[in-house]
Amino acid sequence: MAVEARTKYETVIGIEVHAQLRTDSKMFCGCPTAPPDGGTDEPNTRVCPICLGLPGTLPVINRRAVELVMLTGLALNCHVETDAVRFERKNYFYPDLPKGYQISQYALPLTSNGRLVVNVPSEGAEVTIGITRAHLEEDTARMQHAGRGYSVVDFNRAGVPLMEIVTEPDLRSPAQARAYGETLRELLRAIGASNADMEAGSMRIEGNVSVRPAGSTTFGTKVEVKNLNSFRSLERAMAYEVERHVAALEVGEALTQETRGWDEEAGRTIVQRSKEEANDYRYFPEPDLPPLRPSDAWVAELRDRLPELPAQRRTRYTDELGLSPYDAGVLTADVALADYFDAVVAAGVTPKAAANWISGELSRLLNQHAAEGLRADAVALRPDGLAELIGEVEAGRVSSINAKAVLATAFESGESPRAIIEREGLGAVSDAGAIGAEIEAVLAEFPSQVAEYRDGKQQLFGFLVGQVMKRTAGRADAKLVNEELRRRLD
Numbered sequence: 001m002a003v004e005a006r007t008k009y010e011t012v013i014g015i016e017v018h019a020q021l022r023t024d025s026k027m028f029c030g031c032p033t034a035p036p037d038g039g040t041d042e043p044n045t046r047v048c049p050i051c052l053g054l055p056g057t058l059p060v061i062n063r064r065a066v067e068l069v070m071l072t073g074l075a076l077n078c079h080v081e082t083d084a085v086r087f088e089r090k091n092y093f094y095p096d097l098p099k100g101y102q103i104s105q106y107a108l109p110l111t112s113n114g115r116l117v118v119n120v121p122s123e124g125a126e127v128t129i130g131i132t133r134a135h136l137e138e139d140t141a142r143m144q145h146a147g148r149g150y151s152v153v154d155f156n157r158a159g160v161p162l163m164e165i166v167t168e169p170d171l172r173s174p175a176q177a178r179a180y181g182e183t184l185r186e187l188l189r190a191i192g193a194s195n196a197d198m199e200a201g202s203m204r205i206e207g208n209v210s211v212r213p214a215g216s217t218t219f220g221t222k223v224e225v226k227n228l229n230s231f232r233s234l235e236r237a238m239a240y241e242v243e244r245h246v247a248a249l250e251v252g253e254a255l256t257q258e259t260r261g262w263d264e265e266a267g268r269t270i271v272q273r274s275k276e277e278a279n280d281y282r283y284f285p286e287p288d289l290p291p292l293r294p295s296d297a298w299v300a301e302l303r304d305r306l307p308e309l310p311a312q313r314r315t316r317y318t319d320e321l322g323l324s325p326y327d328a329g330v331l332t333a334d335v336a337l338a339d340y341f342d343a344v345v346a347a348g349v350t351p352k353a354a355a356n357w358i359s360g361e362l363s364r365l366l367n368q369h370a371a372e373g374l375r376a377d378a379v380a381l382r383p384d385g386l387a388e389l390i391g392e393v394e395a396g397r398v399s400s401i402n403a404k405a406v407l408a409t410a411f412e413s414g415e416s417p418r419a420i421i422e423r424e425g426l427g428a429v430s431d432a433g434a435i436g437a438e439i440e441a442v443l444a445e446f447p448s449q450v451a452e453y454r455d456g457k458q459q460l461f462g463f464l465v466g467q468v469m470k471r472t473a474g475r476a477d478a479k480l481v482n483e484e485l486r487r488r489l490d
């Protein structure tokens with residue numbers, strides 16, 4: 001598409017997130033939200049008359065779920081409603097909804113009118129996204145197509161506490177949509193509200209996208225995109241829709257307000273439902289539940305309990321610890337990584353050295369295990385072990401090249417880096433005599449390079465250092481090699 005066609009239009013995106021709350025029991029009954037201790041989940045085993053929607057049962061509100069939504073609202077700078085928040089019934093028929101309605105919040109959400117500041121690295125900018133609401137509801141059961149024209153349903157998920165977070169249409173690009181999703185995920189994890197795992201389904205995203213002529217204040221035709229299984233899918237799906245809308249507007253083709261699904265493999269969206277088929281949910285107040293009236297004291301207590309949020313952490317890293325905005329961004333994009341960093345610094349390593357090792361080598365090793373979902377908190381090498389290794393490097397007892405190899409081993413085994421250095425004989429050679437002998441050997445082996453260096457070809461110095469390192473299998477104390485070599489050459 002021509003560049004001028006793109007710049008003629010403005011993209012408008014709003015995001016809806018559903019996040020499963022981290023509670024032990026379901027929203028309105030005592031059934032567990034997960035199988036006991038990593039056990040396998042047999043379908044329809046974590047159910048009772050309440051979450052199966054049997055007649056005559058009465059729901060009871062899960063206090064912890066209410067707290068987690070309020071905590072999220074406070075973290076998102078939302079207003080927390082303390083004046084009679086009613087649960088409402090959202091009515092529709094579907095086999096995954098045993099009661100024929102979902103208990104949700106509609107007219108008055110528990111929290112509303114907040115904002116989230118999002119750092120968008122690819123645009124080199126920070127954007128502030130308005131949060132319309134964060135409310136409480138219950139999850140549906142899980143349907144599975146079993147082939148041959150029939151489906152099966154598992155009610156283990158029915159009634160699991162769910163939070164819906166809706167933004168204002170404030171996002172202006174697919175990259176901003178992705179950055180918002182990632183920032184929100186880290187926030188939900190930092191406050192312990194949700195595992196927010198897209199692949200496991202504990203965080204689900206829908207994007208509402210439209211395009212309008214640049215400068216216009218009215219919205220274009222909106223399309224809702226579902227079936228997004230990763231933040232990458234979200235970004236790709238939004239980009240696909242923007243292209244499709246602009247192409248249609250350019251030739252004067254009408255767009256339809258509809259719901260579309262993202263096909264990851266084909267890299268395109270497909271119509272699921274047009275607006276004419278949209279449901280009328282006939283909301284009305286849930287007669288079996290009392291209105292929620294959180295006390296001011298309860299809200300204040302939760303506000304006190306809020307941990308350091310990723311954005312505050314980023315500021316602390318740059319302003320107090322002197323990290324670059326880039327390093328601070330890498331570390332705070334992942335709560336587990338930032339916690340790891342804090343622990344390494346607490347063990348006595350300077351912030352700059354800790355940041356270099358963690359955003360460099362440690363992140364590289366974590367990326368190699370990204371498919372298994374490995375995060376810093378599950379790495380065998382604990383922060384005090386990395387601190388020990390960095391200490392050895394800074395004391396000149398191991399070269400940084402060999403330290404990387406030690407880290408790779410310790411990363412898998414959790415062994416003490418010092419023990420690995422000793423066992424593998426990777427300790428630095430810092431004996432001036434031994435290093436001097438290796439230098440003499442190199443000078444004898446490369447006389448023409450030595451002559452050229454002395455004639456002013458400065459870059460040959462690095463070559464000669466490299467040769468000395470090679471002869472000592474990377475074990476020579478690099479600082480000492482530099483000093484001794486320079487003393488002999490100059």
Ligand SMILES: [Zn+2]
Pocket residue numbers: 026029030031046047048049050051052159
């Ligand atoms: Zn139940």
